[in-house]
Amino acid sequence: TGIGMTPEQQQRIFEPFSQVDASTTRKFGGTGLGLAITRQFTRMLGGDTSVExxxxxxxxxxxxVPAELPPDALRRTVMPSARDEEDDDDDDASPASLPTVLVVDSEPAQCDSVREYLAGYGYRVASTTLTDDCVxxxxxxxxxxxxLDVMNSGEVNGWDxxxxxxxxxxxxxxxxxxxxxxxxxxxxHAIGASEYVSKPLDRAQLFGSIARTRARLPPSDGERRALIVxxxxxxxxxxxxxxxxxxxxVRVAENGxxxxERVAEETPSLILLDLMMPEMDGFGVLAAMHGEPATRDIPVVVVTGQTLTAAEMERLNRGVVSVLGKGLYSLEETLAHLDAALERQRKLSSDAQRLVRLAMAYLHEHYAEPLTRADIARHVGLDEDYLTxxxxxxxxxxxxxxLNRYRVNQAKSLLTQxxxxxxxIAQEVGxxxxxYFSRIFRREVGVSPDAFRRA
Incomplete structure (x- = not known):
């Protein structure tokens, strides 16, 4: 709907009193508050509002917004300042059963403010200033x-x-x-934070971040359940x-x-998904899962031997935590990716992740050419160091x-076929x-190309 926006306008459209066209002759009216209020409400519920x-x-x-929250994640449906006094008499939950939040801030006043706010929503809150005793x-x-507040200038560094x-x-x-x-x-995110909120602190945004982290926690029984498709x-x-x-x-399925059907029978903690399959391929599975609130947030790791184009990578940007090429990772590396996916440790923003996948597709299509890091960075419009x-x-x-792993994987097929x-073959794969090819091959595979062929 509407007249559309430039990227710059999209950056500020959720700010209060912001309008794309502020002139007196604009066609569409309004105060510029609706979107700001909408985003604030959805974040209070653990969700978000976005625009394309x-x-x-x-x-x-x-x-x-979440179809369901944990029973204790949202104990109030109004702001704490608007509660009726008799609400306090209805709170029959024992303190020990309430979720606990530890607030670590460089400013004592901020600690008190956040503690009072979260306590109004049924959280047990402990707070402390940044000291050597935090951990x-x-x-x-x-x-x-x-x-955790990391924007401090005291003796104890929040990043540390x-x-x-x-x-x-x-x-x-x-x-x-x-x-x-x-x-x-x-x-x-790179150090391990699950979420971040910017300062000055938006308390509703903070509440939404906490609700999302709790909704992402693995099953209380501690079991890790994988479905391999x-x-x-x-x-x-x-x-x-x-x-x-x-x-x-582990449960398995031979096609999408x-x-x-397996997902409907029992919700897995994680899905490992191939893309090229009979009856229903991986893209069909992802589309079906995204269309159902009960399945759209299950973390998916794509494990494929398919050469993915930029368009196909774009289709994977919604709902796929990692894309792993078959034969490109050791067992230990694969397990590390799965553990990170299970814990929902998104280390990059969605935009940065999209650019990495765009670069992957570029390498898949041009691996036989003499590529440099500068070529790859130029293609996706990133600084070389930031790309790395x-x-x-x-x-x-x-x-x-x-790139070298992908080339070696292509060479393995040529050596056997x-x-x-x-x-x-070295020249054929770039x-x-x-x-140098033989040295890289031995490092990645453990044997020389000739020995691999004989075996």
Whole structure:
């Protein structure tokens, strides 16, 4: 609907009193408050409001709120200041049963403000200023969520506290909501924060962030349940053995249709999904899951041997936590990706993740060409160093390391399916130096190209 917006206008459309056309002759009226209020309400409910727009064509606004929240996640439906006094008499929940939030802030007044706000919604709140004892206090409390201010100039650095929390085996799984500058959100995710909110603090935004982190927690029984949707029996068996050795409960499906039946029978913690399958492919599964509120938030890791184009990568940007190429990752690396997906540890923003996947598609299509890091960065419009940072966060490797792995994987197929020479195959997959190719091949596979062919 509407007249559409430029990217710059989209950045500020949710600000109070903001209008695309502020002139006295504008066609569409309004005060510019509606969208700001809508976003605030949806965030209070643990959701969000977003926009997609094309200038002079129109805009699509999407409101998403959880179909269900944990029973204790939202104990009040009005703001604390508007509660009736008799509400306090109705609160029959024992304090021990309430979720606990630890607030760590550099300003005592801010600690008190956040504590009062969250307590009004049924949370038990402990608060402390940034000191050397923060981590020890977290160990003793074992809270459900930690709210941490890292924008401080005192003796104790908030970023160091976040790092210490994520290094501690007892505390690493506790979700942390970080208060920081908008520009440092990526850094917060990289260190391990589940969510971040910008300062000055929007309390409704903070509440929404806490509600989302609690909604993402794994089942209370602690079980990790994986569903493998894969048509190749050998791949199903390899993935099943790998996951069971790591303590997962595993169910399998040989195509997308059966996979959706398995999901309806029992909701998995995580889905490993192939794309090329009979009856219903992986894209069909993703579309069906996204259309159902009960399944759209199940984390999905795509494991595929298919060469994905930019358009296909774009289709995976909604609902897919990771895209792993078959044969490109060790068992340990694959398990690390799955654990991160299960914990919903999105390390990059959706825009940065989209650009990484666009770069992956570019490499899939041009791997046989003499590519440099600068070529890849130029294609997606990123600084070279930032591109490398994004690749490390999303895939665990640099762009060139990913390119070499992909080339080696293509070479393995040529070595087993053709009698072409190693030198010819090296050039065929993008290596100009056959000796360098052999060195990279041995490092990735463990044997030389000739030995691999003989085996």
């Amino acid at each position: 727009s094309e200038y002079s064509v129109g805009s699509t606004f999407t409101v998403r 020890e206090l977290a160990r003793s409390l074992n809270p459900d969520v930690i709210v 506290v976040l790092s210490a929390l994520k290094r501690d085996d007892r505390l690493a799984a506790i979700p942390v909501v970080v208060q920081t500058k908008f520009t440092e959100g990526e850094k917060a 894969e048509d190749e029996a050998a791949t199903r068996e390899i993935l099943t053995r790998m996951l069971r050795r790591d303590g997962w409960q 249709r059966v996979g959706l 940072y994004c690749f490390r966060q999303e895939l665990g490797v640099t762009p060139i390391a990913y 053709t009698d072409k020479s190693v030198t010819f 290596f100009t130096d056959s000796r």
